[in-house]
Amino acid sequence: MSRRARAALAGYLFLTPACLLLITFRVIPALSAVRHAFTEWDGVADPTSVGLANFGELLGDDVFRTAVQHNLLLVGAVPLWLVVSLVLALLIHQDIPGSRFFRAAFFLPSVLSPVIVGTLFTALLRSSGPVNGALKSVGLGALARDWLGDPHAALPTMVLVMLWCVFGMGVIMFLAGLAAVPKEIFEAARIDGAQGWPFLIYIVVPSLRYVIEFWAVNLVVWSFTSLFAFVYVMTGGGPGYATMLVEYQLYLQAFEFDRMGYACALGTALFMVVFGIALLQVRLMTRGED
Amino acid sequence: MMRLALALLCLVSLLCAAGCPKPPQAETKAQPPTPAGEAVTLTVWDWHAADPSKGVGLWLTEIDREFERANPNVKIKHVAQSHTEYYEIFKAAAAAASPERGPDVVMLHQGSRIMDNTGSLTPLTEYVTPEFRKKLVGWEVTCEGYDTNGTPWAVPIAVQGLVWYYHKGLLKEAGLDPARPPRTWKDFLAACEAMRKIGKAGIAVGEKEGFWSDWFINSAYFQTMTPEDKAALVTGKMKWTDPKAVALVERLKELADRGCFQEGAMATPLFPDAGEAFMRGDAAFFLGLISDVAHWKEFGEMIGAENLGVMTCPVFQDGPNASKLPTGGAFAYAVTKWCLHPKEAFDYIAFIANDDHAATFLTEVGSFPANQTYDASLIEDPNAQAIAGWLAEGRTGPQMTDMTPTEVGEALRRECQRVLTAQTTVEAALAAVQKAADGVAAQKGTGP
Numbered sequence: 001m002s003r004r005a006r007a008a009l010a011g012y013l014f015l016t017p018a019c020l021l022l023i024t025f026r027v028i029p030a031l032s033a034v035r036h037a038f039t040e041w042d043g044v045a046d047p048t049s050v051g052l053a054n055f056g057e058l059l060g061d062d063v064f065r066t067a068v069q070h071n072l073l074l075v076g077a078v079p080l081w082l083v084v085s086l087v088l089a090l091l092i093h094q095d096i097p098g099s100r101f102f103r104a105a106f107f108l109p110s111v112l113s114p115v116i117v118g119t120l121f122t123a124l125l126r127s128s129g130p131v132n133g134a135l136k137s138v139g140l141g142a143l144a145r146d147w148l149g150d151p152h153a154a155l156p157t158m159v160l161v162m163l164w165c166v167f168g169m170g171v172i173m174f175l176a177g178l179a180a181v182p183k184e185i186f187e188a189a190r191i192d193g194a195q196g197w198p199f200l201i202y203i204v205v206p207s208l209r210y211v212i213e214f215w216a217v218n219l220v221v222w223s224f225t226s227l228f229a230f231v232y233v234m235t236g237g238g239p240g241y242a243t244m245l246v247e248y249q250l251y252l253q254a255f256e257f258d259r260m261g262y263a264c265a266l267g268t269a270l271f272m273v274v275f276g277i278a279l280l281q282v283r284l285m286t287r288g289e290d
Numbered sequence: 291m292m293r294l295a296l297a298l299l300c301l302v303s304l305l306c307a308a309g310c311p312k313p314p315q316a317e318t319k320a321q322p323p324t325p326a327g328e329a330v331t332l333t334v335w336d337w338h339a340a341d342p343s344k345g346v347g348l349w350l351t352e353i354d355r356e357f358e359r360a361n362p363n364v365k366i367k368h369v370a371q372s373h374t375e376y377y378e379i380f381k382a383a384a385a386a387a388s389p390e391r392g393p394d395v396v397m398l399h400q401g402s403r404i405m406d407n408t409g410s411l412t413p414l415t416e417y418v419t420p421e422f423r424k425k426l427v428g429w430e431v432t433c434e435g436y437d438t439n440g441t442p443w444a445v446p447i448a449v450q451g452l453v454w455y456y457h458k459g460l461l462k463e464a465g466l467d468p469a470r471p472p473r474t475w476k477d478f479l480a481a482c483e484a485m486r487k488i489g490k491a492g493i494a495v496g497e498k499e500g501f502w503s504d505w506f507i508n509s510a511y512f513q514t515m516t517p518e519d520k521a522a523l524v525t526g527k528m529k530w531t532d533p534k535a536v537a538l539v540e541r542l543k544e545l546a547d548r549g550c551f552q553e554g555a556m557a558t559p560l561f562p563d564a565g566e567a568f569m570r571g572d573a574a575f576f577l578g579l580i581s582d583v584a585h586w587k588e589f590g591e592m593i594g595a596e597n598l599g600v601m602t603c604p605v606f607q608d609g610p611n612a613s614k615l616p617t618g619g620a621f622a623y624a625v626t627k628w629c630l631h632p633k634e635a636f637d638y639i640a641f642i643a644n645d646d647h648a649a650t651f652l653t654e655v656g657s658f659p660a661n662q663t664y665d666a667s668l669i670e671d672p673n674a675q676a677i678a679g680w681l682a683e684g685r686t687g688p689q690m691t692d693m694t695p696t697e698v699g700e701a702l703r704r705e706c707q708r709v710l711t712a713q714t715t716v717e718a719a720l721a722a723v724q725k726a727a728d729g730v731a732a733q734k735g736t737g738p
Contacts, residue, residue: 040733044384044409062722127554149498149556151711236499239556240708255378257697258406 030271036264043260054265064266067246068273070155074223074245075277077159081219082212084163085170090204092171093178103175106168114165114226118233121161122148148235151242158230158243165230166222170215177211178204213285217278224274246270330631331365332638335380336397336621337373346582349655350642357641364634369393377403384410387628394629395638400431400622401692402699404444408434412625414442417636426643426660432622436693443624445639446660448651450620451580451686452509453677455589456599460574464488471599475541475606482550485574491552493545494573496564497710498557500703504691505577506545507538507702509603511690512611514538524693526731530702530724531717539709539716541606546710556711560584569593580658581620586673587656600673602680615680616689620660695734701726 001009037054041047058064088106092099109117124131125147132144147157189203205212228247231237237244237252246266254263324330334354338346347370354366371379383392384407396411398404404411423429428446429438458468464484472478482492495502511520514534522528523535545551552573558564565584568576569592578584589598605612623639625632641647648661653668658681666682669675680686691699705719714722 043381044387122557126557146554146557149554149558149711151708151713235557238498238500238704238707239711240704240713242711242713252700255375255381256700258381 033264033267036261037268039261039264040259041261041264042258043254047261050261054262055269057262058265058269063241063244063249064246064269066241067244067249070244071224071246071273073155074159074162074227075220077163078216078219078223080159081163081166081170082216085167085215086174086200086204086208086212088167089171089174089178090200093175103171106171108168109165110168110172112165114229115233117161117165118230121164122234125157149239151239154235154239154242158234161234162223162227162230166219170219173211173215174208177208181207209285213282216285217281220277220281221274224270224277246273324631324634327363329363329365330634331367332394332629332631332635333367333369333392334395334397334638335369335371335383335393337371337376338397338621339368340370340372342368346655346657349647349651353642353647357638360641361634361637364638366638377407380407380410384626392628393626394631394635396624396626397621398444398624400428400444400446400450400618400620401689402694402696404432404622404624405434405436405693406696407624408443410627411443412627412629412632412635414445414625414636417633417640418442418445422640422643425645425663427662428618428620428622428660430688431618431692444622445624445636445643446620446622447643448581448620449617449658449660449681450582451615451617451658451677451681452505452577452689453580453615454509454601454603455568455576455578455586455673456601457568457571457574457593458597458599459593460485460488460490460571461599464490464574468599471601472604473601475604478604479544479548479550481574482545482548486549490571491567491573492550493552493575493577494564494568495551495555496558496560497551497555497707498559500700500707501560502555502564502577503542503706503710504699504703506542507706508616508689508691509577510538510541510606512614512616512687513603513605513607513609515690516611517687520688520690523690526727530720530727535720536716537607539706539720542706543709543716556707565589580615580617580677582655582657585656586671586677590671590673595671595673598673600676602685611687614685614687617681617686618689618692622660695727695730697730698723698727 036047038049038051039047040050040053088102092103092106096102123129126132127146127149131147135141135144145153148154185207186203189199194203225247227245228251231243231245231248232251235243237248247270250263250266250270253259253266336350339350341347342351350368354368358364358366380393380396386392387410398407423438423442426446427449429442430436432444432446433442434440456468456471461468461471461481464481464487466472466481466484472481485492497503514537515523519528519532519534523530523532528534552558552567555564558567561584565576565578565588567573568578569589571593576584576589578589580586586595586598586600602613602615623642625635625639629635643659643661645661645663648659648664649668651657651659652664656671656674658677666675666678669678691702694702701723705714705722708714709716709719
C-alpha cells in the first residue's frame with residue numbers, strides 16, 4: 001500500500017466514528033421522521049400510512065400558522081442580534097478600558113443553559129419582580145407590566161431574553177473575525193476620515209462578511225430550532241398562543257397528544273422552511289461574490 | 291461520477307434502512323404464575339416518591355417496607371419520575387416495552403390519562419374481586435368506557451376534588467363575616483371588591499399553564515349543566531358553543547374584568563406559586579384540592595386551621611346541583627402489560643389500597659382515600675370534616691373535563707387564557723374549542 005493510500009485510509013478511519021454517530025443519531029432518525037410524516041402514529045402501536053393527510057392538515061392548522069408567524073418574527077430580530085454583537089465586539093476590539101472584563105462578562109450568558117436563563121428571567125420579570133420594581137423606583141412605573149403574562153409583551157420580552165443569552169457568542173465570533181483583519185485596513189480608513197456608521201458599514205462589515213454570514217445563518221437556524229427550552233420554562237407558549245413556536249407545537253403534538261405522525265410532518269415542514277430560508281440567505285449574501 | 295454513484299447508493303441504503311417496516315411488537319401473553327418463593331422485584335413508578343421524607347412519598351415508602359416484610363420474596367424498587375414529563379417518559383418506556391427496563395406498576399391520573407394508555411396496561415379483571423370493587427370509589431374513571439362495570443385498568447387510591455378555600459383573617463380585615471363566606475356570585479364579587487379596597491386580591495390565581503381556568507369551569511359547571519348535558523358534551527351531541535358552556539366562560543371572564551385576580555396571575559404557575567400567594571395572605575380565596583397538595587392540610591399548617599375556611603363554588607345560577615363539588619383526577623395504580631409478575635404487582639396495589647392504609651392516608655398524609663372503609667371520626671381538622679361531610683352526603687359529581695380528550699382540554703385552557711387577556715371573545719374561544727373537538731372526532735372516527 002502506498003504512503004498516500006495509507007494516509008487516506010487513516011483519514012477515513014479517523015472519520016468513521018464521527019460519521020457513524022452522525023448517521024445513527026442524526027441521519028437515520030431524520031429520515032425516519034420523514035417517513036413517519038406520512039403516517040398516523042401514536043409512538044407505540046404500528047404506524048398506518050395516511051399519505052399526505054398530515055401535510056394537508058398542516059395547511060389548515062391555525063396554531064401552526066400562528067407559530068410560523070412567531071418564528072418569522074424571531075428571524076426578523078436576527079439583524080438586531082447581529083448589530084448588538086457587532087457593535088459591542090468593535091468597542092472591545094478598540095481596547096476600551098475594561099475590555100477584557102466585558103469580553104468575559106458578555107460571554108457568560110452563552111454558557112448558561114436556556115433552562116437556567118429562562119428560570120432566572122421568569123423570576124426577574126414577574127409582576128412583583130425586580131424589573132418592575134426598578135422601573136417604579138426610577139419613576140417609570142407606567143412601563144411596568146406583567147411581561148410574560150401580557151400577550152402583547154410576552155414575545156418581544158422573550159426576544160430580548162434570547163438576545164441576552166446569545167449576544168455574547170456573537171461578540172466572541174466577531175472579535176475572532178476582527179483579529180484576523182489586518183490592522184492597516186482600519187488604520188487607513190481612519191486616516192481617510194472614516195468614522196461612526198460609514199466606518200461600520202463600508203469598512204467593518206465587508207471585512208467581516210464571512211463571519212456575519214456564518215453567524216446570521218446560525219442565528220436563523222437557532223431561532224427555528226433551539227428555543228424550545230425558553231418557551232417551555234417561561235411561558236408554555238402562552239398566554240393563549242402568544243409565544244407559540246413551531247418546535248413547541250411539535251412537542252405538544254408528539255408528547256401531549258400522542259400524534260407522532262403529525263409531529264413528524266411538523267418537523268419535516270420546519271426543516272424545509274429552515275433549509276429554504278438558510279439557502280436563500282446564503283444566496284443573497286454571496287451574491288456578486290465572483 | 292463514481293463518487294456520485296457511491297453517494298447515491300449510500301443515501302438509498304439509508305432511506306431503505308429508515309423506511310423498512312418496523313418488526314411487529316411482541317404481543318402480550320398471559321404470564322404463568324410465579325413459582326412460590328421465587329425472588330421478584332417490582333419496579334414502581336410514580337411522581338410522589340421524589341420526596342420520601344413527607345406526605346405521600348413517606349406514606350408510600352413505609353408501605354413498601356411493610357409489603358416487603360409481609361412478602362419476603364418481593365422487593366419493591368420505587369422510582370420517582372418528574373410529574374411534568376411523567377407521561378412522556380412512560381410513553382418512551384411503553385415504546386421500548388421491556389420487562390427488564392420498564393416499570394411493573396405505574397401511578398396514573400384517573401380519567402383520560404388511564405384511557406389514553408390502556409394499550410400499555412394489563413386488564414385487572416381477574417384480580418379485582420366484587421368485594422374489593424365495593425370498598426373503593428372512583429372505578430368510573432379507571433374502568434373501560436368510563437363505566438364502573440367495564441374492564442378495570444387501574445385501582446383508584448385517592449379521591450381528589452375541587453373546593454374553594456378562604457382566609458378568615460382577611461375576610462374579617464375587609465369587614466366581612468368570616469363565619470358567613472359569600473355564597474352567591476354577587477356576594478362573591480362584592481367580597482373580591484372589598485379585598486381590593488384593603489390592598490389585597492380576591493383570588494390567588496395561577497394561570498400560566500391554564501389549569502386555573504380548567505379548575506374554575508369544573509368547579510362551576512354543575513350550575514349550568516345536568517349530568518346528561520355533560521355526557522352529551524363528551525359524545526359531541528352538545529357543542530362547546532352551547533349557551534350552558536358559554537355561561538361558564540363568561541363567569542370566568544367576569545372575574546378577570548372585575549379585577550378579582552392578584553397582579554401577574556397570567557404568568558403565575560398554579561403550583562406552588564398561586565397557593566403560596568394565598569398562604570402569604572396576598573388573596574382571600576383559593577380554588578384548591580381536597581387531597582395531596584394545595585389542600586386543607588397544607589394551608590391549615592401554614593395559616594392555622596382556625597383561620598381557614600372551605601366552601602363550594604359561589605352560585606351564579608341556582609339549581610339542585612349548584613353546590614356540588616367535582617371529584618376525580620386523583621391518582622390510581624396500574625400494572626403494565628409487559629410486567630412478568632402481574633399477580634404480585636396487583637397484590638402490591640391492593641396492599642396500598644387496604645383498610646389500614648386508607649386510614650393512614652387520611653390521618654398522616656391528609657388526603658381522602660378511595661377506600662371508603664375509613665373511620666370519619668379520625669378526622670380532626672374542621673375543614674377536612676366539612677369536606678368529608680360533603681363526600682358522605684354525596685354532594686359530589688364527576689369533573690366536567692375528566693373525559694375530555696387531551697387536545698380539547700389543551701384548546702380549552704389556551705382559549706380561556708386568550709379570553710382572560712382580551713385576545714378573543716368568549717364565543718370565538720368556544721368556537722375554537724369546538725373546532726378542536728371536531729378535529730379529534732374526525733381523527734378517531736367518533737362524534738355524534
